[in-house]
Amino acid sequence: MTDSTDNQTNNVPAASTTADTIAALEAEPITLAKFWKGPRNRRDQVVIRLSAYRGAAFVDVRLFYCDDKGKSRPGPKGVALVTSLLPQLTCALLKAEDKARELGLIPDAAEGE
Template identity: 35%
Template sequence: MDPVVIAEWPRNARETLRVSLAEFKGAPTVDLRVWYDDGAGRMKPGRQGVTLSTKQLPRLAEAVAHALAEAEARGLVAPRS
């Protein structure tokens, strides 16, 4: 399977955080990785990130949802509308 970019957003002026679905050794994966500008206008994957089996995706989604709720409760991010 070719990687499918699900979402990406700037981390800073040179880096982007990308969430994608891919495959590693025949197994489906979800990848959260920092991509960087190589200076020639091409984005390349960095070493910072994590690749998980898609089997772990529901637990990851639940953990991120809990983190968002806690951050909202503590005033660390604006509440969702």
């Protein structure tokens, strides 16, 4: 499983206000990507979502685990940042990717994934 998204519906109205969007995200976060934590770990998934809590929008990068019934559940490990910090997070991740490539830590086969 690499970089897939949920088939959930986007419940955010097309012409909504910020308050409407945040209310919709509080009711149902939008899953943007899911992928396994590592090639040998098929129990934990990294899940990236847009969500909201108490009137503030967040980007949430969290480890999900599989419960006893096989359902994916959010775990305590992860980070939630206000969406205004998303450009800084993106910049930092791009720098990390560039450095990892420079150091040969990302094999050529992983390009484009």
